[in-house]
Amino acid sequence: MDLNTIFFGGLAVLSLAVFFYFGKFKASKEQTDREDRINWTKGSFNYKSCLTIALGIFLLFFFLSFLGLD
Amino acid sequence: MRHQALNTFGRSGNPVFGQKFDGDAQFADLPASQKMTLEGTINKTGILLLLCFLTAGISWNIPNPALMIGGMVIGLIAAMVTIFKPTMAGSTAPIYALAQGLFLGGITVIFEAQYPGIAVQAIGLTFGTLASLLICYKTGIIKPTENFKLMIVSATAGIGLLYFVNIMMSAFGGGEGIGFIHSNGLMGIGFSLVVVAIAALNLVLDFDFIEQGSEKGLPKHMEWFGAFSLMVTLVWLYLEILRLLSKLRR
Numbered sequence: 001m002d003l004n005t006i007f008f009g010g011l012a013v014l015s016l017a018v019f020f021y022f023g024k025f026k027a028s029k030e031q032t033d034r035e036d037r038i039n040w041t042k043g044s045f046n047y048k049s050c051l052t053i054a055l056g057i058f059l060l061f062f063f064l065s066f067l068g069l070d
Numbered sequence: 071m072r073h074q075a076l077n078t079f080g081r082s083g084n085p086v087f088g089q090k091f092d093g094d095a096q097f098a099d100l101p102a103s104q105k106m107t108l109e110g111t112i113n114k115t116g117i118l119l120l121l122c123f124l125t126a127g128i129s130w131n132i133p134n135p136a137l138m139i140g141g142m143v144i145g146l147i148a149a150m151v152t153i154f155k156p157t158m159a160g161s162t163a164p165i166y167a168l169a170q171g172l173f174l175g176g177i178t179v180i181f182e183a184q185y186p187g188i189a190v191q192a193i194g195l196t197f198g199t200l201a202s203l204l205i206c207y208k209t210g211i212i213k214p215t216e217n218f219k220l221m222i223v224s225a226t227a228g229i230g231l232l233y234f235v236n237i238m239m240s241a242f243g244g245g246e247g248i249g250f251i252h253s254n255g256l257m258g259i260g261f262s263l264v265v266v267a268i269a270a271l272n273l274v275l276d277f278d279f280i281e282q283g284s285e286k287g288l289p290k291h292m293e294w295f296g297a298f299s300l301m302v303t304l305v306w307l308y309l310e311i312l313r314l315l316s317k318l319r320r
Contacts, residue, residue: 004187008194015194015201016119022201022208023112027281030210038219038275040282050224057228062235064257065248 097287105287106296111280114163114297121164122171122301129175141172152298159294166298170305181312185319192312196304199270199311207277214278222275225268254320262314269307276300 026032097105129137148166152159178189206212236247250257280296 002187005190008190011194012190012197015197018201019197019204020112020116022204023115024109025208026108027208027277028210031207031213032281032285034213036213036215038214038216038278038282040279041286046220049220050227053221053224054227054231057225058231058235061228061232061250061261062248065250 097289100287100289104290106284106290106292108280108284110290110293111284111296114293115300118163118167118297118301119304121167122174122305125168125171126175126178127171129172130179133176133179135176137172138176141169141174141176143169145169145173149298149302152295156295157291159291159298163294163298163301167301170301174305174308177309178312181316185316188312188315188319191315192308195311195315196308199307200273200304203270203273204277207274207281212274214274218271219275222268222271226272229265229268254317259314259317262310262317266307266310266314269303269310272303273300273307276303 125141129141145166148162148169152162152166155162178192181192182189203212207214232248232251236251238247240247250261252258276296276299279299283292283296
């Protein structure tokens with residue numbers, strides 16, 4: 001077993017252990033007790049802004065490719 | 071008619087969630103054993119990961135394009151059914167995980183043949199990102215807000231559009247499509263870094279959705295739905311990390 005496998009394999013195992021252990025705990029009060037939490041309970045999502053930003057990101061990368069940058 | 075839980079719960083950056091919710095008290099009369107919990111969702115994520123690894127192992131040992139393409143198509147169908155029929159998530163999410171395993175195992179073999187050792191690096195970095203962001207979320211270091219959600223969902227949609235146009239251009243005679251997406255130059259690597267960051271931040275939205283879902287006591291099958299949403303993001307993140315690492319080693 002080489003060093004690459006030991007390091008990244010160990011990272012994967014350790015990370016999964018952290019995920020399965022901490023995932024079961026509730027988030028801290030700092031996370032849950034705040035006014036600006038995402039409100040998943042309302043259809044308040046701004047689709048116009050989302051579409052505008054998405055198109056902006058798309059056009060930015062699309063035109064960069066035309067400039068021949070790689 | 072949309073399912074009650076989807077009418078109840080909103081949209082995450084991950085496209086698997088629907089929108090609209092009428093009120094927190096909607097599921098108040100459900101017995102405790104029928105409510106979504108954090109522990110249940112994490113356990114189900116574990117089951118999905120195990121199933122994914124199982125078929126990835128098969129596909130890794132028996133590399134076959136038919137297995138890979140079959141896995142991709144079945145995975146796509148299972149994902150669509152899960153998104154539109156979350157009540158079926160208990161059966162469709164495991165099918166999605168099994169199918170994606172076949173696809174990921176096959177694609178990993180191709181990358182591994184070209185760049186030995188890349189698979190374990192990508193797996194380590196994917197789960198490393200998952201654990202780091204979970205800790206950042208749980209401790210409140212990263213606090214997702216409505217603006218955060220707007221930016222991540224928009225960026226995800228923008229990247230999706232870019233990939234779609236790239237596939238169309240490649241399919242209809244545009245050569246490699248949008249050039250720098252595949253290049254190992256500064257732009258290509260920079261682009262991959264941005265995409266990896268966006269995919270990783272989608273995990274934060276998934277964590278918040280699952281956290282709030284268990285707080286509000288959504289129906290039990292939403293545990294499968296939450297686990298499925300995490301799997302979708304993890305599969306995307308893994309593929310993007312694999313692409314980034316391959317660009318760095320070219």
